[in-house]
Amino acid sequence: MASPAPFSKYEFLIAWRYLRAKRAEGGVSVMTWISLIGITLAVAALIITLAVRSGFRDEFVTTILGANAHVTIYNSAIRDENGRLTRSIPDYTDVAAELAAVEGVVRAAPLVKGQVMAVFRDQNTGLEIHGIGADDLAQIPRVADPATGIGDLANFAQGVSIGREAARSLGISVGDVVRLISPNGVRTAFGTSPRVGEYQVVHIFNSGRYDIDRTRAYMPFTEAQAFFNRDGVADEIDVTVTEPEAINEMVPTLLAAAGDRALAWTWQDSAGGFLRALEVEDTVMFVLMSVLVLIASMNIISGLVMLVKNKGRDIGILRTIGLTEGAILRVFFLTGALVGTIGTILGVVLGCLFAIYFDAILAFVNGAAGGGVWDGAVRGIYRLPAKLEAGDVLSAVALSLFLSWGITLLPARRAARMNPVEALRYE
Incomplete structure (x- = not known):
């Protein structure tokens, strides 16, 4: 058995x-x-x-990928005709076009950056201004999302877009006028005087990250060039790609397209630690x-x-x-x-x-x-x-x-x- x-x-x-x-x-x-x-x-x-x-x-x-560039392209420092070190990109339009033509790149946006003091009534706070084109701003998911933002980015050419926490700190809302003060203003025979400008807040964004919403604001690109004395140049080019996790493999190709002086800083470099x-x-x-x-x-x-x-x-x-x-x-x-x-x-x-x-x-x-x-x-x-x-x-x-x-x-x-x-x- x-x-x-x-x-x-x-x-x-x-x-x-x-x-x-x-x-x-x-x-x-x-x-x-x-x-x-x-x-x-x-x-x-x-x-x-x-x-x-x-x-x-x-x-x-x-939140990092939805509100920031996947890789930032900037130039190595050289001295200008006045002996000052500069990293500006004078041919930013051509460089952005070359970068946009690289396979896997979604957008390449020239950017102007500057630090300002924002003042509204009795409140003030420091902001980092990003000068960017309206079409490029509309392609930043966490900033342009109408479900989380207040206001209308269609009016971006008439004002600025500011982060939710910065707006809360200043006590402003859409339609208010904020005063921006830059220490690097008009150069005169007596030195550089601060530049002051008043801008209507047309949009308040919520990126999902406190540090971004607390310190960042967006300004039209040409206006930022004039405000920060960057006429005819850009500070950097923000590049967004289809596969952010594989950005390190794309960096050599992007640098080759951007020129000999080009350097790269990826999102993994900033958040890797x-x-x-x-x-x-x-x-x-x-x-x-x-x-x-x-x-x-x-x-x-x-x-x-x-x-x-x-x-x-x-x-x-x-x-x-x-x-x-x-x-x-x-x-x-x-x-x-x-x-x-x-x-x-x-x-x-x-x-x-x-x-x-x-x-x-x-x-x-x-x-x-x-x-x-x-x-x-x-x-x-x-x-x-x-x-x-x-x-x-x-x-x-x-x-x-x-x-x-x-x-x-x-x-x-x-x-x-x-x-x-x-x-x-x-x-």
């Missing part, structure tokens, strides 16, 4: 029976529930942590959450050790009627594995639901705490999203099942090696 195949139906039935056994029947239902709840919470915590980590990185990178810190933090958080899963899985050992001790008579009888050591091992392995598997499934459901409704949960916590739980001025971004990724969920499931199934082998092996004579001696 052929032996039953491993993991036969009767092994699952015995394991399920032991898993549901009450204490009065020699079972350990309390320990089973503790193990189940522990694994559920640990897996849920791991998935939530990974989802928040992915959401934070995605929001951070999206922070992104590397996030990667280290991701690894540390995954290890810490993995320890929680391991601790929760260890509860299965306690429950199975007690179950093996209480079921010694049953093990002796099962061995006597013909079950092999392998069959006994599989029965108790399945008992513990079922706890780990059910706990993992419940943890995945709980973690995914928490991540999906994370915004609502965070809003509730913020309201209950009286606000200030997530401060954009401190964190840099205005919201903390959670982003579920299949890879994160699968890694959490794989880790939980590996630990919970592996842990059960120890007490299951002990049960399989139990001597049936010793188990039945005092029965």
